Amino acid sequence: MNNGRFSISMHILTLLEKSPNEVLSSDYLAGSININPVLVRKEIINLRKHGLVASKEGKSGGSYLARPAKEILLSDVYEAVRQNSILGQNKNKPNPKCIVGKQIDEHLNNLSNEVEDAMIKKLSKTTLADFSKKFN
Amino acid sequence: MNNGRFSISMHILTLLEKSPNEVLSSDYLAGSININPVLVRKEIINLRKHGLVASKEGKSGGSYLARPAKEILLSDVYEAVRQNSILGQNKNKPNPKCIVGKQIDEHLNNLSNEVEDAMIKKLSKTTLADFSKKFN
DNA sequence: CTAAACTGTAACAAATTTTATTACAATAAA
DNA sequence: TTTATTGTAATAAAATTTGTTACAGTTTAG
Numbered sequence A, B: 001m002n003n004g005r006f007s008i009s010m011h012i013l014t015l016l017e018k019s020p021n022e023v024l025s026s027d028y029l030a031g032s033i034n035i036n037p038v039l040v041r042k043e044i045i046n047l048r049k050h051g052l053v054a055s056k057e058g059k060s061g062g063s064y065l066a067r068p069a070k071e072i073l074l075s076d077v078y079e080a081v082r083q084n085s086i087l088g089q090n091k092n093k094p095n096p097k098c099i100v101g102k103q104i105d106e107h108l109n110n111l112s113n114e115v116e117d118a119m120i121k122k123l124s125k126t127t128l129a130d131f132s133k134k135f136n
Numbered sequence C: 001c002t003a004a005a006c007t008g009t010a011a012c013a014a015a016t017t018t019t020a021t022t023a024c025a026a027t028a029a030a
Numbered sequence D: 001t002t003t004a005t006t007g008t009a010a011t012a013a014a015a016t017t018t019g020t021t022a023c024a025g026t027t028t029a030g
Helices: A005-018 A026-033 A037-049 A075-080 A099-123 A128-133 B005-018 B027-032 B037-049 B073-079 B099-123 B128-133
Strands: A053-058 A060-065 B053-056 B062-066
Touching: A005 A037, A005 A075, A005 A128, A005 B037, A026 A037, A026 A060, A026 B062, A037 A053, A037 B053, A053 A128, A053 B128, A075 A099, A075 A128, A075 B037, A099 B005, A099 B027, A128 B037, A128 B073, B005 B037, B005 B053, B005 B062, B005 B073, B005 B128, B027 B037, B027 B062, B037 B053, B062 B099, B062 B128, B073 B128
Parallel strands: none
Antiparallel strands: A053 A060, B053 B062
16 A cells, blocks of 8 residues: 655655745756656646645746645645555455454554544645755 | 555564464464465564564464564564655656756655655554454 | 647557466464 | 375476556756
């Protein structure tokens, strides 16, 4: 359940924060991240859907932050890219005839949610502006 | 990068806790989890390496908890199966000519470590005995 | 007003990771 | 001494992630 989407999104957002009043193209962003521009565009679509970036089509188009970096929490970024249970899960259905198999998915999900809450709480303490300040 | 290893390990450990004074075979465990017995054996090797279970070879062999369930923290389980950065990472090297690309891996790693510490702290508050009690 | 530089999106391909399978030697109890 | 089991390797299959190509649609710059 862990892929590179959080890190790609953070990279995109940090670049956008570093160039306010400008729109950055997917090609430029891809060049810094060192991935394919189409992946950048897909990730931007997701970030836009979550209200973090905005884009301009056409010539000299590109993307920019949809709101001030001070108002973007790292937990917002996490939630935008989150897909599966943080602790992972077995793909197969456990045996329902077994007392443990019957209930384990439910109990592991509860646990996963608690753990994820702790993570999100931690991430919500840092803004994109804070993160971006670390670069110099 | 999220796989099912934490959930498989938790399932194994819970089953072992539910049958104290017994050794359980990989076939039996696999039947409850609904995965291949070889995967169970591999996971058990890992849990053993981390001091959580012990095994007996030969006929009527199998596995059992290496220490009381009250003394096994869920953070111990997490640490036993942990492999990559919890927030994921880009496989490619970011562009070192870009001020952001040059430093982002370091900053994301720091962030990931902080977040993981919060998770581990949370997980350390529950023991295997606590978890197992939820099943009835 | 049209060519150029973009985004948006689909379709597909390649690479990587995860999970499953088969096979069998080593071990130990029944 | 047969049988049930672990340990382990080798390989295959499936799933997921990442990359590529292609092109229609949009907008601005010249």
